[in-house]
């Protein structure tokens with residue numbers, strides 16, 4: 026069953042237009058801020074395990090820094106190439122804390 030785990034404070038979260046990476050319970054997380062809205066994705070790119078949290082945002086996608094695969098921040102589906110996908114974790118803000126739902 027999923028549990029809510031604190032990943033950082035709001036002050037530590039990426040600012041609009043930026044991404045960062047962190048780890049919770051041994052799972053790498055890419056944290057992204059699109060126009061003030063945070064989302065949390067699996068940090069490992071399914072191509073060759075590039076660190077998405079070291080990439081950047083284009084449109085509504087995070088771009089892998091290694092070979093530029095692009096994953097939608099809301100759905101985790103790849104804009105390029107099709108049929109690829111990363112996990113998107115539920116995320117909520119409670120007071121000053123950012124929490125994600127994780128197994």
Ligand code: FES
Pocket residue numbers: 070071072073074075089090091092093094
């Ligand atoms: S490792 Fe991400 S695009 Fe290659």
